[in-house]
Amino acid sequence: MSTGVDWGPQEIAIIGAAVLAVLLALGWYLSYTAVRLDRLHHRVMGTAAALDAQLVRRAEAALEVAYIAGIDPASATLMAASAGQVLDQAETWSQERLDAESQLTGVLRATEAPDNAAGAEVVELLERLRGTGERVQLARRFHNEAVRETRDVRGQRLVRFLHLAGSAKVPLPITFDDDWPSAR
Amino acid sequence: MRIGIVCPYSFDVPGGVQLHVRDLAEHLLRRGHVVSVLAPADEDTELPEYVVSAGRAVPVRFNGSVARLSFGPIVANRVEAWLEDWDFDVLHLHEPAAPSLSLLALWAADVPVVATFHSSQARVGTLRAAQPLLQPGLDKISARIAVSDAAHRTMASGVGGTTLVIPNGVYVDRFCPGDEDVPDREGPPRIVFLGRFDEPRKGLPVLLAALPLVLAQVPDAELLVAGPGDIEEVRGALSEQVAGSVRFLGMISEDDKVALLARANAYVAPNTGGESFGIILVEAMSAGAPVVASALDAFVAVVGDSGAGVVFPVGDHRALAGAIVRVLEDPTEQARLSAAGRERARLFDWSRVGARIEAVYDSVAVERAADRPLGGTLRPAGQEAGAGSPVAAPPGTDAPPARAGGRARRILADRAGARGRSRATLPAAAAVRASSASGALGRTVRRWFGR
Numbered sequence: 001m002s003t004g005v006d007w008g009p010q011e012i013a014i015i016g017a018a019v020l021a022v023l024l025a026l027g028w029y030l031s032y033t034a035v036r037l038d039r040l041h042h043r044v045m046g047t048a049a050a051l052d053a054q055l056v057r058r059a060e061a062a063l064e065v066a067y068i069a070g071i072d073p074a075s076a077t078l079m080a081a082s083a084g085q086v087l088d089q090a091e092t093w094s095q096e097r098l099d100a101e102s103q104l105t106g107v108l109r110a111t112e113a114p115d116n117a118a119g120a121e122v123v124e125l126l127e128r129l130r131g132t133g134e135r136v137q138l139a140r141r142f143h144n145e146a147v148r149e150t151r152d153v154r155g156q157r158l159v160r161f162l163h164l165a166g167s168a169k170v171p172l173p174i175t176f177d178d179d180w181p182s183a184r
Numbered sequence: 185m186r187i188g189i190v191c192p193y194s195f196d197v198p199g200g201v202q203l204h205v206r207d208l209a210e211h212l213l214r215r216g217h218v219v220s221v222l223a224p225a226d227e228d229t230e231l232p233e234y235v236v237s238a239g240r241a242v243p244v245r246f247n248g249s250v251a252r253l254s255f256g257p258i259v260a261n262r263v264e265a266w267l268e269d270w271d272f273d274v275l276h277l278h279e280p281a282a283p284s285l286s287l288l289a290l291w292a293a294d295v296p297v298v299a300t301f302h303s304s305q306a307r308v309g310t311l312r313a314a315q316p317l318l319q320p321g322l323d324k325i326s327a328r329i330a331v332s333d334a335a336h337r338t339m340a341s342g343v344g345g346t347t348l349v350i351p352n353g354v355y356v357d358r359f360c361p362g363d364e365d366v367p368d369r370e371g372p373p374r375i376v377f378l379g380r381f382d383e384p385r386k387g388l389p390v391l392l393a394a395l396p397l398v399l400a401q402v403p404d405a406e407l408l409v410a411g412p413g414d415i416e417e418v419r420g421a422l423s424e425q426v427a428g429s430v431r432f433l434g435m436i437s438e439d440d441k442v443a444l445l446a447r448a449n450a451y452v453a454p455n456t457g458g459e460s461f462g463i464i465l466v467e468a469m470s471a472g473a474p475v476v477a478s479a480l481d482a483f484v485a486v487v488g489d490s491g492a493g494v495v496f497p498v499g500d501h502r503a504l505a506g507a508i509v510r511v512l513e514d515p516t517e518q519a520r521l522s523a524a525g526r527e528r529a530r531l532f533d534w535s536r537v538g539a540r541i542e543a544v545y546d547s548v549a550v551e552r553a554a555d556r557p558l559g560g561t562l563r564p565a566g567q568e569a570g571a572g573s574p575v576a577a578p579p580g581t582d583a584p585p586a587r588a589g590g591r592a593r594r595i596l597a598d599r600a601g602a603r604g605r606s607r608a609t610l611p612a613a614a615a616v617r618a619s620s621a622s623g624a625l626g627r628t629v630r631r632w633f634g635r
Contacts, residue, residue: 032316032320035320036319036320036323039320039323039324040323042324043323043324043326046296046326046548046550047296047326047548049550050296050326050547050548050549050550051547053549053550054546054547131543134543135543135546135547136547138327138348138543138544138546138547139547139548142326142327142547142548146326149323
């Protein structure tokens with residue numbers, strides 16, 4: 001069946017231009033997505049480092065409270081031991097570390113009632129510990145948000161098919177119990 | 185901590201975002217942080233010392249009102265030079281989707297970014313059309329803050345992602361009148377309206393429509409209108425019945441504003457839309473003015489359900505008149521509203537709001553210490569950056585070339601002293617910086633082709 005189109009050089013040029021335009025658009029889209037992925041991975045690295053830093057600060061503050069704040073010896077021992085366990089594990093995201101963080105959170109929750117007779121210094125220390133707890137919650141939330149966004153983009157079929165993410169590891173959400181302190 | 189704040193709207197004119205940025209910067213400075221604010225401003229505008237001007241702003245209709253925005257290649261270069269000069273730990277952008285400085289800074293940023301969304305009325309359609317252009321920048325934002333649930337909804341529909349809602353702050357104590365002018369509500373009852381009264385969405389027409397109904401019940405009531413706008417035009421449109429009861433005060437000073445609010449028998453916010461956060465309500469409540477506000481989501485969120493103010497349906501002048509009359513005729517109710525409002529306003533004091541924002545900074549910043557000697561491997565890049573900075577710093581940023589070199593060296597000292605575990609990411613960042621010092625051409629190329 002004839003389509004009635006006379007395939008002269010002009011028609012071929014038009015088809016060629018159309019194909020070229022599609023290829024260019026595809027190329028632009030691919031590089032656009034690759035840049036996005038790169039940035040998202042960058043952000044995930046940043047938020048993970050920030051969370052790590054906040055966790056270390058929380059453990060350090062807990063250790064300080066255990067030694068200085070004059071809470072009862074049993075709680076102090078428990079807190080110091082948990083905090084020490086966390087500090088031993090820092091810099092990795094192993095399950096052991098996450099368990100240690102959850103444990104520290106649990107201990108902090110259990111020993112929250114401070115001594116009324118505490119001085120201004122102790123009050124400030126406790127306030128700081130509380131602040132680090134809040135920052136851990138925020139940092140973990142921001143990290144997991146970045147992870148989720150990155151995984152959304154990585155989940156696109158084209159991205160998987162063409163390996164646009166390259167050798168970057170699939171980021172994993174960081175989950176542990178950080179439910180201390182509860183919102184005021 | 186070194187904190188960079190970017191305000192997209194011009195400091196020449198007052199506005200909610202500008203005030204928020206100013207107050208936030210002052211709070212952070214008092215807390216001992218290093219803070220620099222980048223904002224558009226005319227050359228002859230007097231700026232606080234922590235503000236760096238990014239040049240003149242161009243008035244553009246955007247988002248329902250005329251905004252003075254700043255954009256273009258020259259401004260983009262200034263933004264990059266500012267970022268390089270200051271080497272922030274955290275960059276806090278306000279209204280990053282507005283086509284102005286914040287967007288440019290977002291593009292250029294290579295440190296953790298916190299973004300605050302103020303607007304509750306970005307047209308979702310416009311945002312969608314620009315979405316592919318905005319997305320690579322939005323991907324860089326580590327923490328998103330919305331100033332209200334309304335702003336959060338707008339952002340979530342246009343931009344996506346979860347958000348923290350942290351309200352705007354007010355220095356509540358500044359709005360508490362001093363002892364010498366103890367609020368007296370004797371004399372004719374005063375109704376107060378504040379704001380750009382010739383902008384319809386601020387709702388003065390609703391209040392003027394309600395006024396005859398109010399005067400029918402309370403004949404000696406007086407309406408005081410303060411704020412910028414064309415007085416003659418509005419006065420000319422008044423009916424004779426109400427003209428005698430309306431006084432226009434024009435622009436007034438902060439002190440006069442506090443005094444005006446403290447003496448108000450009713451502060452009325454009849455806004456019909458476009459408000460994201462009722463900062464003015466918080467100010468009025470701080471000053472002890474009984475508040476009557478339209479039921480915009482943003483206003484309801486501020487007033488709360490605790491009876492700290494009276495709420496009426498948006499645009500309903502009859503309901504407004506009824507509400508005003510009830511407040512004016514009942515001094516006990518005025519006293520109760522005043523006390524409840526003050527109590528409620530405490531929630532929005534900068535001491536609380538600022539602490540929450542600082543917590544967000546801490547939770548995205550990657551720490552670095554400055555107490556170790558300069559690392560040898562990074563020195564060549566530093567010299568290059570030092571030599572490049574004077575060229576890169578355009579006139580108008582406040583960095584004298586001599587200081588720029590010193591700054592770069594100190595920055596390197598910071599960087600070399602960064603804790604071991606964050607070191608892995610640093611050489612890449614240093615390389616990007618060194619190459620970016622090679623001038624405007626490199627910047628332009630990167631802007632168009634990404635990093």
